[in-house]
Amino acid sequence: MTRTRRCVLAYSGGLDTSVSIRWLQEELGYEVVTCTADIGEAKDVDEVTERALRNGAAAAYAVDARRLFVEEFCFPTLAASAMYEGAYPLATALARPLIAKILVDVARDEGAEAVAHGCTGKGNDQVRFDVATAALAPDLQVVAPVRDWEMGRPQEIDYAREHGIEIPVTQESPYSVDANIWGRSIEAGPLEDPWREPPAEVYAWTADPATAPGDGGLLSLTFEHGVPVALDGERLAGDLLVTRLNALAGAHGVGRIDHLENRLVGIKSREIYEAPAAIVLHAAHTALETLTLGRDVFQLKRQLADDWARLVYDGLWFGQLRSALAAFVAVTQEPVSGEVRVRLRRGTVAVVGRRAPGSLYREELATYDRRQDVFDHSAARGFIELFGLPLRTQARIQGALEDTGPLPLERRVKRR
Ligand code: ARG
Numbered sequence: 001m002t003r004t005r006r007c008v009l010a011y012s013g014g015l016d017t018s019v020s021i022r023w024l025q026e027e028l029g030y031e032v033v034t035c036t037a038d039i040g041e042a043k044d045v046d047e048v049t050e051r052a053l054r055n056g057a058a059a060a061y062a063v064d065a066r067r068l069f070v071e072e073f074c075f076p077t078l079a080a081s082a083m084y085e086g087a088y089p090l091a092t093a094l095a096r097p098l099i100a101k102i103l104v105d106v107a108r109d110e111g112a113e114a115v116a117h118g119c120t121g122k123g124n125d126q127v128r129f130d131v132a133t134a135a136l137a138p139d140l141q142v143v144a145p146v147r148d149w150e151m152g153r154p155q156e157i158d159y160a161r162e163h164g165i166e167i168p169v170t171q172e173s174p175y176s177v178d179a180n181i182w183g184r185s186i187e188a189g190p191l192e193d194p195w196r197e198p199p200a201e202v203y204a205w206t207a208d209p210a211t212a213p214g215d216g217g218l219l220s221l222t223f224e225h226g227v228p229v230a231l232d233g234e235r236l237a238g239d240l241l242v243t244r245l246n247a248l249a250g251a252h253g254v255g256r257i258d259h260l261e262n263r264l265v266g267i268k269s270r271e272i273y274e275a276p277a278a279i280v281l282h283a284a285h286t287a288l289e290t291l292t293l294g295r296d297v298f299q300l301k302r303q304l305a306d307d308w309a310r311l312v313y314d315g316l317w318f319g320q321l322r323s324a325l326a327a328f329v330a331v332t333q334e335p336v337s338g339e340v341r342v343r344l345r346r347g348t349v350a351v352v353g354r355r356a357p358g359s360l361y362r363e364e365l366a367t368y369d370r371r372q373d374v375f376d377h378s379a380a381r382g383f384i385e386l387f388g389l390p391l392r393t394q395a396r397i398q399g400a401l402e403d404t405g406p407l408p409l410e411r412r413v414k415r416r
Contacts, residue, residue: 006031006112007143008103010129011060013048013168016118019156020145021055022163024116028143032116035061035106039069039095040181040239055165059110063102066181070238071227073098073317074182078281079226079336080329081289081301082309087259088271089278090312091183096128097317104137114141121147124264128315135318175202181242183255183275194260194270205246205274209253209347216345217252218352221284223340226333228281242277249276253347264314280349284340287351291359292335301332 007024011017011034024030034052038045045062052060073094083089103115115133119126121144130142151159160167174189186202200208222230231241249255255276261269289298308325316322338356342349364374395401 004031005029005114006033006058006107006110007114007116007141008033008035008107008110008112009057009116010034010099010103010118011036011048011052011057012118013043013051014118015153015156015160015167016146018051018055018165018168019151019160020116020118021052021057022159022165023145023149024143025056027145027149030114030143031058033057033059033061033106033110033112035063035103037063037065037099037102039098040066040243041179051166051168061106065098065102066239067237069095069098070181070242074242074278075227075238076326076329077308077312078228078278078285079333080308080325081282081286081305082312083282083305084309084313085259085261086306087257088261088273088313089183089275089282090309091180091273091275091278092125092178092185093128093313093315094182094317095180096125096315097132100129100132101136101318104133104140107137107140112140114143116143116145118146119144122265122267124313124315127264128317131315132318135316181239181246182278183273186272186274187269191270191272198258198272202272203256203274205250206255206276206347207251207253209256212251212253212346214346216343217248218341218343219248220339220341221281222338223285223288224337226285226288226329226336228285242281245277245280247276249280249344249349250274252344254344254349255279256347280342280344283349283351284342285336287340287354288336288338288356291354291361292338292356293332294360297332301329304328 007028007030009017009020009024009032011021013036021032021034024032034049034057036045036048036052045064049060049062077090077094084093100115106112107115117126117129119129126144126147130144133140133142157167159165175186175191176188178185184205190196190199191202220232221228222233228238228241229235231244236244255274255278257273257275257279259271259273261271263269289301293301304325307321308329311317311319311321335356335358337358338354340351341353343352364372367373
């Protein structure tokens, strides 16, 4: 008796993964179980699982992962202030390790020996799936049919016709789009010319900033220990808060990003992102940190944010560096509770107010009003004396390093 070899396929319902079901059966002899995770890309997951069964899956799982995705992947990354290359809030990159974990869980329950995904061989996503799976379940095989087969889109369509595979009805688009609750990404087609302004049609979540309401919108965000918990005073679970903020900020044209990005696989690619909620939350969260963190922690944290972003981008979510950085970030977020007011207007987000019980800002220290000032001006003298002592000593003994003579500037002087 030969044992059934089973493979769990991440199934989106699109052409690639629909063809993959059959290909995994025919070419590799797997029984295929599909798994479709809802992470807020606004597709009908029931419809997708039905399609999986019609296309030959032995079983089709559906998982609603929206809340977990926001609270366990997006919000920690927000707390870390991590944006890849300072620009990309990492929506796709954050979803991959979660989907990998969901696949591994199903693979264990189904006694599968492999997991599969529909990534191509050119992108970052294949790396993220493969590496996340390796970290969680080193014994599982990872199969990537689209990377391995030699078919282009027309051949895939032929293959689907020949095998009676239901092809999803989507109109032919020049773009490659990926979306989840934390953001949407658009590549390819006319965007491949980095000089060309993105055509209006690439945007789906954000209004054109030029025609967005000119009077703007004011809203408030409440954070507890670095986690967003309320919008305009209303407490909301993470996924609901992000969904609502995407709509609010998107209507003001906030959240458009045009980035020429360094992929892990060595390619530069031009990416358009829409991430209204992420952009607003990052601005608000950082504003609260400026109020509640000491200078040394705030500045070191900014450096480590790049490391967090890079490791997420590179698919290393389940590695030790992320755990170690998460421990650091968690300590820093202790005092990051409070409220931030932001003004959204025509594609911009401006922080216009911030307050926190643990605010380190003291008006009586900062004020220029002499009557309220408690800052000890005489102490500044002694402080600067000592702070500048090493430079003064060195200049006296070794000569000035920087003073290379008078600047080559024409001077004018008037005397009386
Ligand atoms: N460049 C982004 C990233 O690497 C977005 C990738 C979008 N993925 C896709 N399959 N279209 O995270």
